[in-house]
Amino acid sequence: MAEDVLLHLNNIDVFYGSIQVLAGISLEVKSGEIVAIVGANGAGKTTLLKTVSGALHPARGSIKFAGEDITNLNAYDIVNRGISHVPEGRRLFPEMTVLQNINIGSYNRNARGKHDENLARVYELFPVLQVRKHQLAKTLSGGEQQMVAIGRGLMANPKVIIIDEMSLGLSPLIAKELFRILHEIKIRGITILLVEQNVWQTLHEADSAYIIETGRITLSGKAIDLIEEEKIRNAYFGV
């Protein structure tokens, strides 16, 4: 089973200055799964993702990806290895067109050769982006912007795509549509690591999940089992 683990975090500690944000986080992402990290605002979810993609570096612990240590690599090197990060708040390049935003996703050297193939896939997943391709990114609606952000992430030709707060600020209908597309992405063989505040829906969509509270993982397991867990029902669902 061990060779199935694509991404492995081992005992990660992360600090902002002298303040510890993550303490002893260990988690595994298996190839081909949708793995969710859920928890309240400020629990450290975004910090965790930033640490994986190299925007932050852990004080202790190690991160292994596809069998190689990536703990201290720069963010721009980690993209080359096959981890693509769709940041919280979409973070599109506002003065660039939709197509330019999508194209810059394939900047890394392993993705350029597959640009045309990946672009066709992105348009297949999000047909609306083909209609909007010459519009400036800042003129799109929130849902469409999230589609561009995910499309841009897929252009990097990743093995794992990390998506931070995909459904934040979007209508339930659009959020549902995006989750449906995540399953299509998964079918195409891309592993997904997801961070969400929307615990209920996320646990229904993910294969496995980690619950994070104030920088520590308090529960983990199959997503379907966590839904039944008493503690979660009390803390997040209020039933």
Place this chain on the structure above:
Amino acid sequence: MELLSNLASPIVIGILMGGLYVVIALGLSLVFGVMKVINVAHGDLVIFGSYMAYAALTTLGLNPLWWILPSLPLFFILGYLIEKYLLNRAAKISPDAALIIAFGLALIVQNASQIIWTPQTRSLITDFTMTTFKVGRVYIPLVYVLDFVAALVVMVVVRQFLQRTYLGQAITAASQDRQTAELMGINPSRVYQVAFGIAMALASIAGIFYGLTFSFYPSSGPALLIIAFGVIILGGLGSMVGTFIGGMIFGLSQTLGGYFFGPTGQLLVPFLMVLLVLTIRPQGLFGR
């Protein structure tokens, strides 16, 4: 009536000279847009470009227009190295440190020019320096037309590079959101080095055409920096079209100011325009 009937000349010259200002301003605009550093050495680097063309002319007998070709890679590499070994390291300490380094660079360039070429006024004189031709009732010096053509060519080439190449798009992306650019696999340090290299190459072109148009001396640089600032403020930062229009407005208000108010109006009017734009539309006419 007499006064107005002669307007054609300052208008034509103003627009053509505006082209020169566009080329001077582009390098400053690019570096600020991407690196958020005000390169206070920019004017002096332009004049350094004039002096290098002067050296090629006097020692090798090379026509300044031919000097453009070898100077582009030379200045690009120089700019790349300056960013990599000076500005980049300073910027890691603080943005102010980079500013101080740029200021030091300006002093070094000025004083080195003074030692090598003396404080005497120089100019790039070639066989076409004095060529003029007559259109209607207006006499137009050939070098002014070259300035304008240079502006058009430089604008189109830079724009195509920024829009159509991976590296150009990386520069554009990094100027809009550096952190997210890193998530795209873009190494920001490399982007800064390339951007500064391009700005240096632009300074060389600007210096060559400035030297063909006007005479220069070692401390001509700071005045050019101020003009470049004026152009950017008028047009708006980060807008290519804005920089172009800004250059035109600056050139026009300079020649028209001189025409109506005499030599004192030549710089007074353009900078009054700058103040006016700063008051009414601080982001510039085409700024966002």
